[in-house]
Structure formats: C-alpha cells, structure tokens
Amino acid sequence: MGSISIRNVTKRYGKGPAVIHGIDADIADGEFIVIVGPSGCGKSTLLRMVAGLEEISGGEIAISGRIVNDIEPSERDIAMVFQNYALYPHMSVYDNMAYGLKIANVPKKEIRQRVDKAAGILQLSALLDRRPRELSGGQRQRVAMGRAIVRDPEVFLFDEPLSNLDAKLRAQTRIEIRKLHAELGVTSLFVTHDQVEAMTLAQRMVVMNDGRVEQIGTPETVYARPASTFVAAFIGSPPMNLLRGHADGCAFHLGGQVLPLAEPAPRNGDLILGLRPEHAALGTDKGWPLQVDLLEMLGAERLVHGRLAGAPFTVRIDGTLPPPREHSTVALQWPTRQLHWFDAGTGARIEG
Amino acid sequence: MVERRPAIDILAHAVLILGVLIVAFPLYVTFVASTQTAQDIVNAPMSLLPGGHLVENYTAALNGRSSGAGSTAAVGRMMVVSLVTALLIAFGKISISLLSAFAIVYFRFRFRMLAFWAIFLTLMLPVEVRISPTYKVVADLGLLNTFAGLTVPLIASATATFLFRQFFLTVPDELLEAARMDGAGPMRFFKDMLIPLSRTSMAALFVIQFIYGWNQYLWPLLVTTDESMYPVVIGIKRMIAGGDAANEWNLVMATAVLAMIPPALVVMLMQTWFVKGLVDTEK
Numbered sequence: 001m002g003s004i005s006i007r008n009v010t011k012r013y014g015k016g017p018a019v020i021h022g023i024d025a026d027i028a029d030g031e032f033i034v035i036v037g038p039s040g041c042g043k044s045t046l047l048r049m050v051a052g053l054e055e056i057s058g059g060e061i062a063i064s065g066r067i068v069n070d071i072e073p074s075e076r077d078i079a080m081v082f083q084n085y086a087l088y089p090h091m092s093v094y095d096n097m098a099y100g101l102k103i104a105n106v107p108k109k110e111i112r113q114r115v116d117k118a119a120g121i122l123q124l125s126a127l128l129d130r131r132p133r134e135l136s137g138g139q140r141q142r143v144a145m146g147r148a149i150v151r152d153p154e155v156f157l158f159d160e161p162l163s164n165l166d167a168k169l170r171a172q173t174r175i176e177i178r179k180l181h182a183e184l185g186v187t188s189l190f191v192t193h194d195q196v197e198a199m200t201l202a203q204r205m206v207v208m209n210d211g212r213v214e215q216i217g218t219p220e221t222v223y224a225r226p227a228s229t230f231v232a233a234f235i236g237s238p239p240m241n242l243l244r245g246h247a248d249g250c251a252f253h254l255g256g257q258v259l260p261l262a263e264p265a266p267r268n269g270d271l272i273l274g275l276r277p278e279h280a281a282l283g284t285d286k287g288w289p290l291q292v293d294l295l296e297m298l299g300a301e302r303l304v305h306g307r308l309a310g311a312p313f314t315v316r317i318d319g320t321l322p323p324p325r326e327h328s329t330v331a332l333q334w335p336t337r338q339l340h341w342f343d344a345g346t347g348a349r350i351e352g
Numbered sequence: 353m354v355e356r357r358p359a360i361d362i363l364a365h366a367v368l369i370l371g372v373l374i375v376a377f378p379l380y381v382t383f384v385a386s387t388q389t390a391q392d393i394v395n396a397p398m399s400l401l402p403g404g405h406l407v408e409n410y411t412a413a414l415n416g417r418s419s420g421a422g423s424t425a426a427v428g429r430m431m432v433v434s435l436v437t438a439l440l441i442a443f444g445k446i447s448i449s450l451l452s453a454f455a456i457v458y459f460r461f462r463f464r465m466l467a468f469w470a471i472f473l474t475l476m477l478p479v480e481v482r483i484s485p486t487y488k489v490v491a492d493l494g495l496l497n498t499f500a501g502l503t504v505p506l507i508a509s510a511t512a513t514f515l516f517r518q519f520f521l522t523v524p525d526e527l528l529e530a531a532r533m534d535g536a537g538p539m540r541f542f543k544d545m546l547i548p549l550s551r552t553s554m555a556a557l558f559v560i561q562f563i564y565g566w567n568q569y570l571w572p573l574l575v576t577t578d579e580s581m582y583p584v585v586i587g588i589k590r591m592i593a594g595g596d597a598a599n600e601w602n603l604v605m606a607t608a609v610l611a612m613i614p615p616a617l618v619v620m621l622m623q624t625w626f627v628k629g630l631v632d633t634e635k
Contacts, residue, residue, distance in 0.1 A: 074535030
C-alpha cells in the first residue's frame with residue numbers, strides 16, 4: 001500500500017543524452033519524501049515520471065507493488081499538486097474538486113460528501129461556489145490540494161507547490177502540509193529547490209544533482225553527514241565552508257599556509273576540508289588567521305565573511321557578541337569536532 | 353484625457369455628428385424610400401419625410417407580388433434561406449475550426465505541419481479565386497439550389513482555425529496535465545475544458561461569420577437559379593430589372609431594410625460577448 005519503488009530509472013529526450021542517470025529509491029508507505037536539488041537537476045522530471053506525465057526511458061517505477069510504466073496517470077492511484085495549481089478557470093471550487101470523481105462516475109451523493117469533507121479539512125467550505133480567479137494565491141493553493149485529497153489516492157505528488165506564495169504564507173502552508181500529512185498519512189513525494197522547505201518537511205530527503213542522486217537520508221543525516229561536497233554546499237545557509245588543500249597528519253596545507261589540526265586527517269594527500277559556519281568560532285590570539293572582509297547582521301546571529309589563506313570562509317557568530325572589525329585579521333579557534341573530509345577528486349565523503 | 357476646453361469639445365462633437373450623418377443618411381433615405389410609393393420615389397426631388405405606405409410596402413415585399421418588373425418572389429422565404437445559410441456557415445465554421453485547431457495543437461501525428469500549412473494556404477485562396485472548380489464540383493454533386501451547395505464550400509476556414517489555434521496555445525499545459533490526472537481523455541478535455549474556455553472567442557467568431565454568411569453574394573448568385581433558394585442579398589439584385597423597366601424601388605428599399613435587420617440584431621445582442629472575445633481571454 002502506498003509504497004513507491006524506483007529502480008534504475010533513466011530519462012532521455014529523443015535520441016539526446018540522458019538527463020536522468022539511473023535513479024534508485026525506495027519509499028515506504030506513509031513516508032514524506034522531499035526531492036531537492038538546483039534547477040535543472042531532473043527532480044521535476046523524476047516526479048513527472050512517477051506521475052505518468054513523462055515517459056520512462058529506462059528502468060521501472062512501481063507504486064504499491066504494481067509496475068506503472070505503461071499505466072495512464074489517472075489509473076496510478078496518485079494525485080498531483082501543480083506549481084501553478086492548474087485549476088480549471090471556468091469551474092467553481094466545488095467543480096474543480098469534483099471533476100476527477102465525476103469522470104470516475106462516482107455517485108453524486110458521494111462526490112458531495114467527499115468534497116465537503118476535503119473542503120472542511122482545508123477550510124474551503126465557504127468558498128465552494130467561487131471561481132479560481134476570485135481566490136487569493138493561498139486559497140488557490142488549498143483548492144489544488146483539495147483536488148488531490150478528494151481522490152483519496154495512495155500517493156500525493158507535489159511539484160513545487162509553494163513557490164508562488166509569499167514568504168510568510170509559504171511558512172504557514174508548510175506547517176499546514178505537515179499537519180495534513182500527519183492527519184491523512186498518505187505517502188507524499190514533494191519536489192522543491194528550496195532547502196528550507198526540504199529540511200522542514202522531509203522525513204527523508206533525496207538530494208539530486210545533474211540527474212543523479214547525491215544522497216538519500218533524514219534531514220539530520222544529510223545535514224550532519226553530507227555524502228558529497230555538493231550536498232555539503234547545497235544544504236545549509238550559508239553553505240558549508242569547503243577548503244581544498246593537502247593533509248599531512250595534523251597539518252593541513254592551504255594556499256601556502258599550514259593550518260594545525262587537533263586530530264590527524266583521515267588520510268594524507270589532497271583533500272577537501274569542510275566546516276559549517278556555525279561550527280567555527282572566533283578565538284583570541286592562537287588559531288587559524290581569518291581576514292575579515294564583511295559583516296552581515298541577521299538579528300539573532302551575525303555572519304562574518306572573510307578569507308582563510310585566500311579561500312573564502314564564513315563564520316556564524318552570536319548576534320550579541322562584539323563583532324570583529326572589517327578588514328582586520330582575527331584568529332579562528334581550532335575546530336576540534338564537526339570537521340568533514342571529502343575526496344579532492346570525486347568530492348565523496350571520507351568517514352573519519 | 354480629462355481636458356476641459358469647450359472649443360475642442362464642440363469640434364469633436366461636430367466631427368462625430370458629421371460622421372454619423374454620412375453613415376446614417378443613406379440608411380435613412382433607404383428607410384424613407386421604403387415607405388413611399390414607387391411613383392413618389394421617381395418624382396425628383398424625392399421627399400425626405402417618411403410616406404404613409406410602410407405596412408403596405410413591407411407586406412408586399414415579404415409575401416411577394418403577382419406582377420411587376422424583375423423578380424417578384426417572396427422576401428420572407430429569402431430571409432429564411434439567408435438565415436439558415438448564415439447560421440449553417442457560422443456554426444459549421446466554428447465546429448470545424450475548433451476540431452481542426454484541437455487536432456493541430458494537441459496531437460502529434462504524421463504530416464501535422466503539412467496539415468497546418470495546407471489549412472493555412474487556403475487563407476490565400478478565398479472563394480472567388482477557386483470559384484470555377486468549386487462550382488464544377490458542387491454542380492457535379494448535384495448540390496445546385498440546395499443548402500449544402502450554399503454553405504459547404506464556405507465552411508472551411510483558415511482564419512477561424514488559426515484563431516482557435518492561437519487561443520489553444522495560450523492554454524497552460526498544466527491544465528491538460530491536471531485533466532489527464534483526473535482521468536479525462538482527449539475528447540473529454542476538449543468538451544470540458546477547451547470549449548468552455550473558448551466561449552468568448554466562439555461568440556466573436558459567430559458574429560463575424562454570421563455576417564459573412566449573410567452577406568455572401570457572388571457564390572449564391574452562381575449556385576442558385578431557383579427563386580425559392582435565393583438568399584435575400586441575391587433577391588435584391590434580382591428585383592432590379594435591367595434596361596428601362598420601371599423598378600419598384602419602394603419594394604427594393606423595403607427588402608434592403610429587411611436584409612439589414614438580422615445582422616444588426618446579431619451585432620447588438622452579442623456586442624458584449626463580441627468585445628470580450630476580441631479583448632480578453634478568460635484565464
């Protein structure tokens with residue numbers, strides 16, 4: 001019930017090169033999965049292949065144990081919320097939500113019940129007679145969700161449904177989607193390019209880049225143990241500092257300087273050292289010399305943008321602490337934990 | 353422009369009134385002539401005040417006469433022929449164009465672009481250009497003096513197909529995809545989405561095509577030889593006898609006024625829809 005299994009799925013347009021290169025993922029019933037990645041990474045294409053709106057060039061997709069490669073979208077027992085909502089402009093909210101059921105020849109009385117129930121959940125009951133153009137952006141978004149809910153599907157698919165809302169409404173809708181998922185418990189596949197959305201909504205997230213899966217895991221895992229430099233730089237704001245240098249025991253050679261390490265690197269040779277801005281701290285005198293270029297005050301915290309042996313480096317400090325002066329050089333405390341190591345060639349994580 | 357300059361106001365009104373007079377005066381003369389006797393009209397100068405024969409002239413025109421110069425057929429019958437022809441052409445054009453535009457925009461089939469260009473080419477071949485071959489075909493099919501002969505050759509329309517194609521291209525793809533997810537097949541999508549969404553365009557087209565059909569002259573002139581199949585526009589022409597014969601101008605004018613009424617009604621009744629169809633697309 002409601003599980004999705006994606007096996008070695010590829011996509012190519014015509015005879016062109018593949019845009020999705022063999023993706024594997026298993027999604028359990030009731031899970032909330034977020035697919036996240038930069039634009040053009042193939043995340044929407046993957047979702048559309050699950051939906052049946054794009055043909056699958058290779059591999060298999062199974063929903064609830066049934067391979068759906070050649071099954072029409074309407075028969076896959078799924079419902080989709082589109083980025084622009086795709087509401088039928090000439091139909092009332094009620095008819096928009098009822099349309100799929102009407103086509104499926106559900107009795108009128110049952111349609112009424114199901115639409116009323118969904119409208120109740122989404123607080124749309126007062127708007128059922130309106131046309132989409134008479135609704136606000138947030139209300140339209142809820143109608144689009146209502147259209148998905150009334151079909152009572154095994155799987156919800158969301159294609160960046162929040163990107164047309166303003167920031168405040170987006171945060172609010174995010175919470176509503178979470179509550180809705182807790183209430184209905186339907187397997188959900190949610191595509192977004194926004195890492196905050198991904199982190200807050202996902203039970204597990206799939207980070208994609210350039211048609212490949214970089215990492216699948218819980219938000220905590222993805223944040224704490226990014227599988228590659230791409231994930232490290234993509235998840236987290238500001239992104240993780242990545243220093244490309246040469247490790248030799250407890251010394252890290254970077255741009256002509258030698259940075260001492262508290263613990264030896266996992267191996268010697270060319271490596272990339274990653275350190276999140278919040279895991280670095282400004283010290284007093286002894287430490288890594290950071291040349292401060294710019295300060296950004298964000299309220300609760302302050303970002304110190306600077307250079308460490310020529311490489312850009314950002315530190316996040318408490319907003320109440322006295323800030324360093326711009327264009328001065330301060331010392332970074334030796335970081336003892338939360339160091340991430342990546343292979344300099346492949347960008348893959350090296351477990352310490 | 354919100355300007356308060358009386359001189360310009362007066363000038364603007366003068367120009368507008370002049371324009372209205374130029375357009376309206378011939379219509380007025382037509383109407384006045386249709387209320388007088390044939391004798392009054394030929395007495396120069398003709399009176400510019402309505403005469404007292406309105407009911408009598410119109411009844412004579414509508415029901416036909418037993419004798420007189422030129423055609424004496426009943427205009428009432430012609431009005432029916434014109435109405436049926438214009439409606440068939442308008443509805444025929446709209447349905448054919450809707451379907452062909454739907455096929456061209458939403459289906460990938462072999463020779464799709466060829467089909468599109470073939471339709472597009474007919475834009476350059478109006479009835480007048482292909483009139484002899486078309487006549488031959490219609491005559492060979494035995495369609496002279498029939499409604500089919502009057503309407504079918506005029507129904508295929510590149511303009512309308514093109515208009516609907518442009519409209520369909522503006523319908524977002526996501527709408528089609530949402531309908532697919534809801535389980536609507538192609539014809540269901542056509543019926544439930546495209547047709548309701550193109551209502552305003554259809555109304556605008558209806559007005560244009562109704563008038564086009566009503567005003568057809570050359571083609572009906574060729575394919576109708578039987579008085580019972582004359583559209584009213586041809587009827588007017590046939591009522592005017594050539595040479596020195598004494599034409600019953602009062603009845604010709606009455607027929608002209610009658611012929612103007614239905615298109616005017618269509619424009620007036622559908623005006624709001626018509627403008628909407630040309631200006632906005634309901635989205």
